[in-house]
Amino acid sequence: AQSVAQPEDQVNVxxxxxxxxxCTYSVSGNPYLFWYVQYPNRGLQFLLKYITGxxxxxxxxxxxxxxxxxxxxxxxxxxxxxxxxxxxxxxxVRDITYKYIFGTGTRLxxxx
Amino acid sequence: DGGITQSPKYLFRKEGQxxxxxxxxxxxxxxxxWYRQDPGQGLRLIYYSQxxxxxxxxxxxxxxxxxxxxxxxxxxxxxxAQKNPTAFYLCASSMTGTQPQHFGDGTRLSIL
Numbered sequence: 001a002q003s004v005a006q007p008e009d010q011v012n013v014x015x016x017x018x019x020x021x022x023c024t025y026s027v028s029g030n031p032y033l034f035w036y037v038q039y040p041n042r043g044l045q046f047l048l049k050y051i052t053g054x055x056x057x058x059x060x061x062x063x064x065x066x067x068x069x070x071x072x073x074x075x076x077x078x079x080x081x082x083x084x085x086x087x088x089x090x091x092x093v094r095d096i097t098y099k100y101i102f103g104t105g106t107r108l109x110x111x112x
Numbered sequence: 113d114g115g116i117t118q119s120p121k122y123l124f125r126k127e128g129q130x131x132x133x134x135x136x137x138x139x140x141x142x143x144x145x146w147y148r149q150d151p152g153q154g155l156r157l158i159y160y161s162q163x164x165x166x167x168x169x170x171x172x173x174x175x176x177x178x179x180x181x182x183x184x185x186x187x188x189x190x191x192x193a194q195k196n197p198t199a200f201y202l203c204a205s206s207m208t209g210t211q212p213q214h215f216g217d218g219t220r221l222s223i224l
Contacts, residue, residue: 009152032210034212034213036212036215041200041218041220042218043118043204043215043218044202044204044213045215046212046213046214049210090154090155098143098160099157099160099170100145100157100204100213102147102154104152104153104154105152105154
């Protein structure tokens with residue numbers, strides 16, 4: 001069965017520092033991986049996706065993610081965090097029936 | 113602007129009552145989804161539909177029902193059989209292929 005794990009419930013980082021939000025996955029076949037962000041009382045917004053190709057994927061708002069097949073990871077990164085990046089982040093994998101499996105979410109807190 | 117509209121934003125249910133949450137999209141997407149979000153549990157799939165007049169149960173379908181009579185509409189009914197309905201409900205849609213899901217802004221359901 002396909003699954004996604006986000007091992008950290010919360011990540012704290014100082015403004016201006018690099019941030020990493022971790023995600024590992026378990027899939028059969030090629031993984032289709034996504035990152036989303038959620039602000040309070042809102043729906044999820046798409047940040048970036050990995051389908052195939054380059055292992056470093058660039059997305060919205062300066063975010064990027066590194067796909068590592070050997071470690072089955074898809075960590076979200078940003079070189080310099082902003083206070084406005086504080087939100088709930090979800091990693092997801094899509095299976096061949098177009099079901100999306102989401103991680104439990106990681107709350108990112110950027111401290112001024 | 114294209115998007116997904118969920119209504120109402122807040123909904124209250126009395127004991128023994130069925131309530132229906134609306135989800136409409138004008139993105140011409142084939143697939144639509146309903147998720148339930150509880151704190152610390154991420155998103156859990158209730159139902160999804162890939163084409164009109166067809167839908168599949170997700171991981172937590174008990175106590176819920178859906179219909180897909182039109183491509184743009186996918187209403188969710190929370191029945192009285194759902195004993196713990198208090199949650200944030202999110203509707204999403206997507207094309208087939210490798211495109212990401214688009215989300216509405218959710219309906220928060222509470223018990224009176």
